[in-house]
Amino acid sequence: MTSFAAGLRVLRRQGPGAFARRALELAALRLGEDHGLGLADADVADSANLHLPVPDIRPAEGEPLAIGWVTTPPGPGSGGHTTLFRMVEAAEAAGHRCVLFLADRHDGDPVARERVIRDWWPGVRAEVRSAADGIAGVDAAVASSWETAHVLATRGADAMRRLYFVQDFEPWFHPRGAAYALAEDTYRFGFRTIALGEAVAQALRQEIGIEPDVTSFGCDTDIYRPLPGARREGVVAYVRPGVARRGWELARLALARFHEERPEVPIHLYGDVLTGAARRQLPFEAIQHGRLSPLELNELYAECVAGIAMSFTNISLVAEEMIAAGVVPVVGDSALARADLPGDAAAWARPTPAGIAAALGAALDRPDRDAHALEISATARSGWSRAQHDVVRIIEDEVHGPARHSTRAALR
Incomplete structure (x- = not known):
């Protein structure tokens, strides 16, 4: 759809005010005047x-609640949104009414935004609204990122309880500067x-001086699991160029070094599809799978011995999903990463091209690699029920007030 057609749609559905805001924003982007915060002033x-x-x-305790969840519009298969929506589904299963408030500074088509949610997360029954219309009519609202925390603070002016589901210490997403500070x-x-996990909890304690409630990671082991008869031969990496914390540029260098040493091993890539100059930067042949559904991704994992699961902030969900599928995840060694990925299933590597390549090679050289795949798979955390239970109970506790069964102390 052209930008002209999109603009007409905004004018027709949201009126001249929204049309004018969108026009000014697009003009600023074209002129290079966008401040780059991802947040309107x-x-x-x-x-x-x-x-x-x-x-x-x-x-009254036990009374069903109306819970708002403030989130950016999700792209298909977004991992952070998948985790958030698991919590939404748990709240709905507990009898609460949920509303998704989309913080969309680009005024995208609300019908298209909702369609992505319904297609990719069919278990979510929540009503979908625009946060631009205000965050109201709920007992509690939950921010899900630093941008949505600002939106909740500015657009959620009605009396309500406010919470913050923190999946990562998000200042680390940015260089020291304005976005970091905000x-x-x-x-x-x-x-x-x-806080989702001990690494985030430690950062909040040490960097900010607050004591969060803490819950733990999970893994969808109904989907991520070894497949019978699989032939494990290759290695795999998640591709997100330009997202510094995912370390693709480092993974690319490591895979190039690995390919020089093991040219016969298939290299699989999923996530973003590399084209043009980015594709030409790969000095090796790679099988590009693009964006995959969880079931498709598990089928890909069944063909692989090891995979690169780098993250330079909180541990990536990819690491635990690989373990559940019987793939050895190569993870950058750090105290924060080890805090949320216990056990010996991961290959802890120095985060350098040589360190990562060596860890991939060591996983392929195991004489018992098929048996090892089954062994590590059995160590994966099963399901998200702990985190779902914790989050719902914390919201209820915050709205109803400290109760006899409050989980706050137990979670710390």
């Missing part, structure tokens, strides 16, 4: 003068904070 909150109301009266400030907004 009007949505920037400030912990120094933030005073958000909460309800005077708490609903991301860091969200942890001072006073929202009740739920």
